[in-house]
Amino acid sequence: MGEAGFTLLDYAKYPFIREASEYLRETQLLRLEDLSNPNLKPVVRAAARIRLSAQPLKDVTAPEIPQGEEENELLSFPLALALARATGDSYLWRRLALYEARVARARLEAEPPWKIVKLAVENFGWKLSFDGGSHPPFRLHFSDYLRNASRFREEGWKLVNQPLTGGYVYLTKDKVTRLLEEEIRRLIQGRIERAPEVEVPEALQGLVEELKSYYSRVRRSLSTEELGVVRLEAFPPCMANLYFDLSGGRDLPHIGRFTLTAFLLNLGMPVEEIVRLYVSVTDFDERMTRYQVEHIAGLVGGKTKYRPLSCGRMKTHNLCPGGDELCGKVRSPLAYYRLKLKLLSKAGRGEKG
Amino acid sequence: MLRHKGFRSLTELTAFLSSFTPSDAYYSSAYYEKPEAEDMAGKGWLGADLVFDIDSDHLPTRCKATHDVWKCLDCGFEGRGLEPERCPRCGKRRMEAEKWVCEECLEAAKRETMKLLSMLEEDFGFSPSQLEVVFSGHRGYHVHVSGETILGLNSEERKEIVDYVTASGLKVSLLYPELEGGLKIDFSAEGWRGRLARAAYSLLLKKAEELRELGLPGRAIKFLEEHRDRLLAEFLRGEASAIPRKTLEKLLQAAARVEASLVDTVVTTDVHRLIRLPGSLHGKTGLRVVPLRVEQLPEFNPLVEALAFKDGEKVKVRVVKAKPLKLGGVEYRFRPGELVEASKAQAVYMLGMGMGVLAQPSGAEEVV
Numbered sequence: 001m002g003e004a005g006f007t008l009l010d011y012a013k014y015p016f017i018r019e020a021s022e023y024l025r026e027t028q029l030l031r032l033e034d035l036s037n038p039n040l041k042p043v044v045r046a047a048a049r050i051r052l053s054a055q056p057l058k059d060v061t062a063p064e065i066p067q068g069e070e071e072n073e074l075l076s077f078p079l080a081l082a083l084a085r086a087t088g089d090s091y092l093w094r095r096l097a098l099y100e101a102r103v104a105r106a107r108l109e110a111e112p113p114w115k116i117v118k119l120a121v122e123n124f125g126w127k128l129s130f131d132g133g134s135h136p137p138f139r140l141h142f143s144d145y146l147r148n149a150s151r152f153r154e155e156g157w158k159l160v161n162q163p164l165t166g167g168y169v170y171l172t173k174d175k176v177t178r179l180l181e182e183e184i185r186r187l188i189q190g191r192i193e194r195a196p197e198v199e200v201p202e203a204l205q206g207l208v209e210e211l212k213s214y215y216s217r218v219r220r221s222l223s224t225e226e227l228g229v230v231r232l233e234a235f236p237p238c239m240a241n242l243y244f245d246l247s248g249g250r251d252l253p254h255i256g257r258f259t260l261t262a263f264l265l266n267l268g269m270p271v272e273e274i275v276r277l278y279v280s281v282t283d284f285d286e287r288m289t290r291y292q293v294e295h296i297a298g299l300v301g302g303k304t305k306y307r308p309l310s311c312g313r314m315k316t317h318n319l320c321p322g323g324d325e326l327c328g329k330v331r332s333p334l335a336y337y338r339l340k341l342k343l344l345s346k347a348g349r350g351e352k353g
Numbered sequence: 354m355l356r357h358k359g360f361r362s363l364t365e366l367t368a369f370l371s372s373f374t375p376s377d378a379y380y381s382s383a384y385y386e387k388p389e390a391e392d393m394a395g396k397g398w399l400g401a402d403l404v405f406d407i408d409s410d411h412l413p414t415r416c417k418a419t420h421d422v423w424k425c426l427d428c429g430f431e432g433r434g435l436e437p438e439r440c441p442r443c444g445k446r447r448m449e450a451e452k453w454v455c456e457e458c459l460e461a462a463k464r465e466t467m468k469l470l471s472m473l474e475e476d477f478g479f480s481p482s483q484l485e486v487v488f489s490g491h492r493g494y495h496v497h498v499s500g501e502t503i504l505g506l507n508s509e510e511r512k513e514i515v516d517y518v519t520a521s522g523l524k525v526s527l528l529y530p531e532l533e534g535g536l537k538i539d540f541s542a543e544g545w546r547g548r549l550a551r552a553a554y555s556l557l558l559k560k561a562e563e564l565r566e567l568g569l570p571g572r573a574i575k576f577l578e579e580h581r582d583r584l585l586a587e588f589l590r591g592e593a594s595a596i597p598r599k600t601l602e603k604l605l606q607a608a609a610r611v612e613a614s615l616v617d618t619v620v621t622t623d624v625h626r627l628i629r630l631p632g633s634l635h636g637k638t639g640l641r642v643v644p645l646r647v648e649q650l651p652e653f654n655p656l657v658e659a660l661a662f663k664d665g666e667k668v669k670v671r672v673v674k675a676k677p678l679k680l681g682g683v684e685y686r687f688r689p690g691e692l693v694e695a696s697k698a699q700a701v702y703m704l705g706m707g708m709g710v711l712a713q714p715s716g717a718e719e720v721v
Contacts, residue, residue, distance in 0.1 A: 142477060143502040146510040159513045160520060161527040163543035167478025167502075170543060 006118070012070040013062075013107050015077035016100070016188055017123050029075055036201035041069075043204070045076035046083055050092070050211050053099035054218040057249070058280035060102035081188070083204070085195045087212040091219065091248045093192040098249035101185035108177045113137070116176060124183050127168075128176070136163075136172040140179070145169045148182040151251055154285050185249075219244075230267045234344055236336035237321050238314055239263050246277070255309075255317050258296065259333075263308040265297045266334055308333050359388040376636035379627040382497070384504070393625065400504030403511065404628055405496040405518075406620035407465045408489070409458035411435070420453035420676065453676050454492045459655055462493035469496060469614035470647055472518050476544055481647045488655045490635025490642040495628055508622045515621045520545065520613035525605045536593045536601065545609070552608035554588050557581060567607040573600045634661055639701030656680055662697035669712040670695045670703050678702065 011020035024030045035043055052063075065073050077100075084096050108116055113130040117138075120126040127141035142164060149157045163170040171179075200208055235243065242260040246252055252260065257278075264274050275290045291300065298305030310332045314320040326343075330336045355375070360366040370378065381388070382404045386397030413435050423436035426447040430440050436450040466486060473479045479498055487495040506514075516522050528546045529536060538550045556564065557577060564574045576597070577584065583595055593601055620626055629635070631644040640659040656679055675687040680699050687693065692712055695703060703709035 141502065143506065143510075146506065146513050150507075150509045150513050155522060155524050156527055158516060158522045158524075160517045160523045160545060163546060164476045164517070165478075165543035166475075 006115075008070045008074075009065065010115070012065050012073040014104055014119060015074050016104070016184060016191070017119060019122070020074060020077075024074065024078065027071075029071060030078055035075075035079060036203040038204060038207045041072045042075035042079055043207070045072060046079035047207060047211060049076060049080040049100070050084060050096060051214060053092070053096040054215055055099075056280050057095070057099055057102055060099060060106055062103045062106040081192050081195060082198060082200070083208055083211060084192050085197070086200045086204075086208045087215065089212060089215060090193075091244055092211075092215050094189060094248040094250055097185050097189035097192065100188050101181045104184050105177045105181040108180060109173070113173070116173070116180070120176075120180055120183075124180075124187075126183075134170060136170045136175075138171040138173065138176045139168045140171055140176065141167055142169055145171075145179065148179040151182065154288065156285065230264065230269050231341065231344070234337050234340040236327060236330075236333045236340075237324055238319055239308075239333050239337075241321050242319070253317075256319055258306070259308040259314070259319065261293055261296050262306045263333055263337075265293070265305075266307060267337065271297055271299070357389055357391050370633075378630040378633040380630045382626045382628055383624060398624070401506075401624045401626070403498040403503040403506065403514065404620060404626055405469055405498075406489075406493070406617040406628075407462050407469065407496070407615070408493040408617055409454060409462040410452050410492050411617075412458070412461045412465065412615055414458055414461045416455050416457040420455060421450065423448050423450040455677060456656060456679055458492065463650065463653075465614050465616070466494040466496065466650065468612060469518055469616060470650070472614065473498060474647075476517070477514075484647050485631070486645045486647060486650050487629070487631045488640075488643040488645065488653065488659055489629055490633075490640045490659065491638050494650075497628075506624075508624055511622045511624070512618075515616065515618045518614045518616060519618065520609040523609050525549070525602050525609070529605065538588050538591050538593050545612075548612050549605045549608045550588075552612045553604050554585070556604060556608055556611065557585055557588065564607070567610060569603055569607050573603045576600050577604070635705075637705040639698065639705055657682055660698045662701060665697040667694045668697060668700035669693070670700050670709040671712045672703075672709050674708045676706075676708055678708070 006014075006017070006019050008023070011017070011023050014020065037043065038047075080096065084093055108119070113132075117128050117130050120128045124144070126144045128144070129139050130137055131139060142159065145162070146159065149159070155161060159169070232240065232243070239260060242252060242256050246257075246260065261274060265271070271290065271293050274293050275286060278284050278289045278293075279286050295301045296306045309317065309319070311320065311323075311327070311330070314333070326336055326340060330339060355373070358369070360369065381401075383401040384399040386399060388396060390396045418434040421435065422431065422433055424431045425440035425443060425445060426449055427445040428440060428443040430442040432441070436448045439446055440448070470484065470486070473484060473496070474481065479500065483498055483500045485497040485499075487497065489495055523545060528544075528549065531537065538553075539547060540550050540554070541547055542550065556567070558581075561574050561578055564577065565571075569577075577600070580595060584593070587593060587595055596604070629642045631642050633642050634640065635642060639661055640655065641661045643653075643655070643659050645653055660681055670693050672687040672689055672691045672693060675689045675691075678685045678687070678699070680702060681696070685693075685699070687708075693709070695709075700709075700711075704711060
């Protein structure tokens with residue numbers, strides 16, 4: 001394969017790129033009024049994109065694009081963003097952006113270097129080049145590197161541990177695609193967040209409602225499935241927020257991760273499950289994450305078993321979103337959980353009796 | 354303090370400064386749509402230069418033992434040199450320190466600045482024309498980096514640059530993943546990998562005493578001393594098989610400490626920072642805040658070249674605090690209470706730093 005330009009298949013694979021949007025504009029394929037039937041292929045596929053984003057996102061596989069379906073596949077992307085926007089659920093937006101970015105990365109990993117370079121340069125203005133003779137072979141300007149990697153918390157991503165010379169960081173393909181995933185995620189999330197409120201055709205409003213309720217249902221079951229014995233419905237607002245942020249792929253501040261981990265440990269969630277939770281939605285290195293969780297659990301290091309921050313300290317660190325009624329009766333997130341659990345089981349018995 | 358000023362031209366600025374004559378002048382490293390706006394939110398941040406501050410007061414120099422003293426505010430324990438983080442007697446953190454700056458301090462600050470500049474040029478690829486070094490007028494240097502690529506960096510991204518130059522978060526095992534066996538010493542490798550190799554080689558040439566000061570454990574030092582010649586030869590061949598893994602790791606860690614440039618981390622990560630205006634005078638010392646080209650720094654002596662008041666009549670100064678002083682190539686030693694005939698530069702320095710008070714000529718009252 002020569003270093004030609006992008007093809008229609010590339011637009012279908014990377015529908016967020018500029019050329020793909022231009023293609024849609026020129027061909028005038030994207031007309032909401034023509035797509036107001038929930039049984040049309042692009043609409044079905046758009047809804048599927050959203051449903052797929054509600055899966056655990058640890059190992060995302062890129063769906064096949066059958067020959068002849070490129071345009072439908074491409075069309076389904078802006079449609080999915082419009083449907084997502086119409087649900088008004090920002091948790092869904094974040095997850096969809098993360099899912100789409102991970103799919104793109106899975107596809108990019110199989111691409112020749114020139115295509116990765118072209119995509120990054122044309123869409124994100126990266127100063128990126130490829131030189132098969134050097135090792136590692138990709139060369140990226142440190143400012144582009146920092147814009148994405150400074151969000152990753154692992155030591156392996158710190159600039160100080162990279163081969164940096166003449167303003168450029170030398171990177172493997174694996175690292176380049178990971179950085180691109182981050183850039184793509186931000187692009188897509190921004191596009192959903194900033195999209196103007198459009199009137200969804202009446203025929204699609206049912207679908208929006210369906211997706212909305214699907215997501216809120218899955219969000220609960222996804223959460224409880226990931227949480228095991230722990231009951232999410234008894235979480236205080238602060239911990240529920242942190243938990244949803246994390247599972248929605250949002251980067252938590254260090255103190256937020258600490259207090260959520262301590263909270264989950266104190267509820268009796270096993271170390272292994274907490275590690276899986278972090279690793280499935282972030283870039284954390286599994287070994288390091290396990291060590292840190294074990295540290296908070298008091299299994300290694302200073303052997304102190306940590307408790308989550310009290311309500312007062314949660315407020316200091318801006319982690320308290322403002323309490324509900326029950327919050328007024330407690331001074332710590334753990335106390336809230338125990339009290340709420342009691343009330344829930346009382347209510348449960350009440351119903352039966 | 355007068356803030357939120359904006360000027361449309363250099364003439365406007367100099368006219369303002371000469372009529373207002375402030376003791377100290379600062380400018381913002383940030384670019385704004387409306388610099389004159391009274392509240393920060395209304396200014397419209399557009400970007401900021403990348404700024405580094407190297408201040409000798411927290412550098413561990415030997416001279417500190419001769420001119421700095423500290424006192425624990427809790428138990429009264431006193432000591433000389435750089436103040437410890439915790440009181441060695443009661444363990445509390447409340448310290449009061451009296452600091453001074455001497456030629457040796459300024460040399461130490463210059464060395465840190467040179468290390469920083471070499472990283473900015475070699476690793477970060479900035480051209481000398483993008484870099485401006487400025488003598489701060491008192492204890493150290495500022496480095497200003499300008500250019501498209503750094504303007505929009507946020508605090509977190511700038512923190513990564515600070516961590517790079519200070520070697521914080523540096524992991525020898527990540528830079529040398531092959532540490533377990535068959536390590537390659539590659540002096541020309543990119544970034545810290547090459548820098549550590551080069552610095553480790555020069556450490557091998559150092560005396561045991563110096564290695565101890567760098568925090569190398571005794572056993573490692575003993576090994577390095579005993580096998581010095583063999584190790585040096587091996588390093589030059591790009592190998593390091595004759596050195597135990599742990600010792601090599603310690604050596605490379607010490608190399609990182611030697612090569613790190615100890616900049617003030619807070620200044621660089623602040624994207625709204627106010628910095629002393631190059632060309633102005635420092636209010637305490639009367640020394641000029643001197644902008645320099647990168648290549649001028651090695652030969653620059655601030656205590657000679659930053660003097661603003663070069664001539665004029667002598668001024669009588671009564672010494673209240675007898676600290677050593679060297680200005681314009683002349684070294685002064687004072688006794689408390691002594692009356693000295695000082696040059697103008699010397700007098701401004703002594704008054705500004707609280708070393709002396711102005712003595713009126715004909716026995717009139719002395720003015721503090």
